[in-house]
Amino acid sequence: MPKKPSQRRKAPPSLSMLEPRLRSIYMNFYKESYFVPSALDLKTKELIAIGCSLIAKCEGCIQGHIKKALEIGASKEEISDAIAVAVGIAAAGVIDETDKAAIKLDLHHFV
Numbered sequence: 001m002p003k004k005p006s007q008r009r010k011a012p013p014s015l016s017m018l019e020p021r022l023r024s025i026y027m028n029f030y031k032e033s034y035f036v037p038s039a040l041d042l043k044t045k046e047l048i049a050i051g052c053s054l055i056a057k058c059e060g061c062i063q064g065h066i067k068k069a070l071e072i073g074a075s076k077e078e079i080s081d082a083i084a085v086a087v088g089i090a091a092a093g094v095i096d097e098t099d100k101a102a103i104k105l106d107l108h109h110f111v
Helices: 020-035 040-054 059-071 076-105
Strands: none
Touching: 020 040, 040 059, 040 076, 059 076
16 A cells, blocks of 8 residues: 555655765765866856756756756856757767667668
8 A cells, every 4th residue: 555645755865875985975076076166167067067967867967957057147048058959969869879770770761
């Protein structure tokens, strides 16, 4: 019998299954790659992160990076462009995989 909503457990926090030492390594890398000044400004990094999060299908990442991008001044047009680039890359991945399948199967549907 399914548990009642009041009896369901709350989801564990992100990274809860990662050993604390490795979690710390990851978090330090994340902080270094985002918040230490580098060749890319933070808004550009967030726009890249939106596209990567979409490709990785990381729901929490998508929401977090869109929220952060808006907070630091990214426009809806900039976010839309980042999403459009991700759509293009995802579509290219599908095409690449079907091209490989066509070669392996010796298919020439529309050639």
